[in-house]
Amino acid sequence: MIKIKDIPDYEGKEVTIQTWVQLIRKQGKKLAFLSLFDGTASVQAILRRQELGDEVFEKLDLISRGASVTVTGVINKDIRAPSGFEMKVSNFEIIHPSDENYSKEVTPDSSVDVKLNKRHIVFRGPKTSSILKFQSHVLKYLREYFYSKDLEEVIPPLIVKAQAEGGSELFEVKYYDKKAYLTQSSQLYLETAIFSLRDVFCILPSFRAEKSRTPRHLSEYRHIETEHAFMDFEGLIEFLEGMISHVIDRVIENDGEILKMWDKELKPLKTPIARITYDDAVKLLKDEYDIEIPFGTDISDAPERKLIEHFGEPVILHNFPKHMKPFYHKIDLDNPEVTRSADFLFPEAGELIGAGERETDIESMRERMAKMDPPLNEEEYYWYMDLRKYGSVPHSGFGMGLERFVMYLLGVEHIRDVTLFPRTVTRLSP
Ligand code: 4AD
Numbered sequence: 001m002i003k004i005k006d007i008p009d010y011e012g013k014e015v016t017i018q019t020w021v022q023l024i025r026k027q028g029k030k031l032a033f034l035s036l037f038d039g040t041a042s043v044q045a046i047l048r049r050q051e052l053g054d055e056v057f058e059k060l061d062l063i064s065r066g067a068s069v070t071v072t073g074v075i076n077k078d079i080r081a082p083s084g085f086e087m088k089v090s091n092f093e094i095i096h097p098s099d100e101n102y103s104k105e106v107t108p109d110s111s112v113d114v115k116l117n118k119r120h121i122v123f124r125g126p127k128t129s130s131i132l133k134f135q136s137h138v139l140k141y142l143r144e145y146f147y148s149k150d151l152e153e154v155i156p157p158l159i160v161k162a163q164a165e166g167g168s169e170l171f172e173v174k175y176y177d178k179k180a181y182l183t184q185s186s187q188l189y190l191e192t193a194i195f196s197l198r199d200v201f202c203i204l205p206s207f208r209a210e211k212s213r214t215p216r217h218l219s220e221y222r223h224i225e226t227e228h229a230f231m232d233f234e235g236l237i238e239f240l241e242g243m244i245s246h247v248i249d250r251v252i253e254n255d256g257e258i259l260k261m262w263d264k265e266l267k268p269l270k271t272p273i274a275r276i277t278y279d280d281a282v283k284l285l286k287d288e289y290d291i292e293i294p295f296g297t298d299i300s301d302a303p304e305r306k307l308i309e310h311f312g313e314p315v316i317l318h319n320f321p322k323h324m325k326p327f328y329h330k331i332d333l334d335n336p337e338v339t340r341s342a343d344f345l346f347p348e349a350g351e352l353i354g355a356g357e358r359e360t361d362i363e364s365m366r367e368r369m370a371k372m373d374p375p376l377n378e379e380e381y382y383w384y385m386d387l388r389k390y391g392s393v394p395h396s397g398f399g400m401g402l403e404r405f406v407m408y409l410l411g412v413e414h415i416r417d418v419t420l421f422p423r424t425v426t427r428l429s430p
Contacts, residue, residue: 005040007075007085014090016072017043020124021065021098032060036071036087042126044078045071045087052089059094066098066124112416119421120430130258131418134251135406139203141250142224145243151199151226156189158204162380164188165326169208171219182207185399188328188384190227191358194395195387201226203402213425214301215414216350216404220423224405227397233330233340233357236396237316240344240355241271251409264411273344274311277319281307296321301350308345314352318342327368327376330357344400349408355398362388 002015019038026032030049035042049057063069073089106118115122122128146153163170165184173180186202193200206223228236248269251259259266276284281299285291288310291303299307299317307315319338322331329339341356359365362385369376378385406418416422421430 003040004036004038004043004083007041007043007083007087010075011077011085012075014072014074015087016070017087018068018070018095021063021067021069022125023065024060024063026060032057034069034071034089036069037124037126037129039129041083043083043085043087044081045073045089045092047089047092052091056091059092062097063094064098064100064102066102068095068098069093070095116416116422116427117430123420127261130261131406131410131412132420134255134258134410135402135418137251137255138247138402138406138409141247142203142243144250145246146201146226149199149239149242151201151228152197154190154193154197154200154202155204156183156186156193156202158183158207162188162376162384165208167374169210171207171209184208185223186225187227187397187399188381190225190397191328191387191395192383194227194229194393195391198229199226199231206399211425212301215416216301216407218401218403218415218419218423219425221404221415221419222402224400224402225397227395229393229395231357231396232394233342233396236355236357236398237272237342240353240398241269241273245269245271247405248409259410262410262412264409266409270313273314273316275316275318276307276311278317278321278324278338279319281317284310296324298324304345304350308347308350314344314346316342316344322368323371325356327365327372328358330359331361331364346404346408348411348413349401349404352404352408353398353400355396357394357396360388360392360394 002017004017004019017038019036021034022037023035032047034045036045047057070093071089072091073087075085075087077084078086105121106115123132159173159175159180160183161180163181163184164187169184171182173182183206185206186204190200190202203222203224205220207220210217210219248266252266282293282295285293285303285306289306291306293299293303319332320341321337322339325339325341329341332338332340339356343351344353346352366378369378403415403418407415412418
């Protein structure tokens with residue numbers, strides 16, 4: 001028994017595969033073609049009545065698209081076939097038939113809603129499957145990079161008592177007789193872990209009660225986060241440029257077929273990535289595009305796109321005014337109005353990464369927590385404040401949405417298309 005991806009190693013030999021039927025094409029009563037996809041790759045199989053005999057050939061009448069089958073046959077090179085090979089079938093058996101409605105469940109013309117309702121069927125096809133495979137590869141490349149830099153993986157809790165990123169986007173959960181939240185970011189817990197492991201990462205879901213219905217927002221997304229002891233802002237930017245370069249290089253090296261399927265020509269990252277301060281970005285948007293951003297407010301989706309368009313490549317937006325960013329961002333000692341924080345803006349993804357050096361001055365943190373609306377209760381953060389009492393060190397970290405990274409790498413425009421089962425304001429099923 002082999003997997004379809006290994007077929008090129010078996011040219012001229014007879015093999016057996018277990019797979020699903022993607023397509024059945026009969027030509028008259030004596031010849032049929034099956035497109036087979038087993039989750040690793042696709043191959044076309046040729047069935048001839050003359051070679052199989054009536055009994056086996058007629059089993060074809062009992063199957064339709066989606067059926068699972070065991071197929072035995074000889075592998076031949078065929079330059080016309082998309083995989084470069086075809087299988088001349090000598091026997092096949094039905095594992096489980098498929099209801100004939102399978103083909104009607106979802107078609108290329110189905111509405112977005114139907115496609116999402118039937119997501120479990122949509123990703124049984126090679127193209128959507130390739131996204132899931134690609135995501136798995138990207139996770140592997142990220143972990144490779146993290147381990148090569150001596151980071152350890154930790155798993156902080158997802159049910160939390162205190163917010164990390166702002167109250168309006170919190171999902172509240174009933175926790176026995178208390179109120180708790182689903183985590184928005186594992187950052188604060190990762191910061192605790194550097195005192196134990198020095199450099200750490202986690203890859204876990206984060207939850208945002210996002211009202212914004214944009215092609216880049218999910219209510220639950222996969223969050224790649226790291227935290228590094230004894231690392232300043234510049235060290236972090238360098239780490240991140242290395243990380244993105246590593247993943248892009250590995251994708252170019254290994255995932256050419258998937259890039260081709262998505263019509264994406266991925267180029268190595270140009271480093272250093274272009275940078276612009278928040279102040280300069282606001283000025284540029286006004287002067288060049290007549291887009292008015294009231295100073296100190298968020299640069300939203302559309303102007304963010306303008307900035308990316310303007311640079312024609314990824315750009316790091318940095319030095320945000322301190323009141324725009326959460327209390328944990330370090331104040332720039334050369335310019336106390338701004339923080340040592342950055343957003344990485346990337347084509348397709350928009351804001352791909354939120355990064356920064358962490359505040360270590362406990363008084364500055366207290367002041368900013370008190371100014372938040374509503375003010376943050378220091379007692380709930382006693383464990384986080386303790387980090388600043390006992391041997392604090394300069395440290396930095398970032399968060400990146402895995403789905404947005406995949407959007408950028410494959411050039412996909414909507415986040416729902418790169419997500420196994422998207423969760424949004426209007427979608428909780430399947
Ligand atoms: O910029 P954010 O909110 O930063 C944090 O949560 C930090 N505490 C992370 C850290 O430093 N450890 O989110 C980080 C990234 C964004 O840049 C974006 O890629 C992704 O998380 N993200 C979302 N992805 C999909 N849907 C959403 N609703 C997202 N919100 C943020």
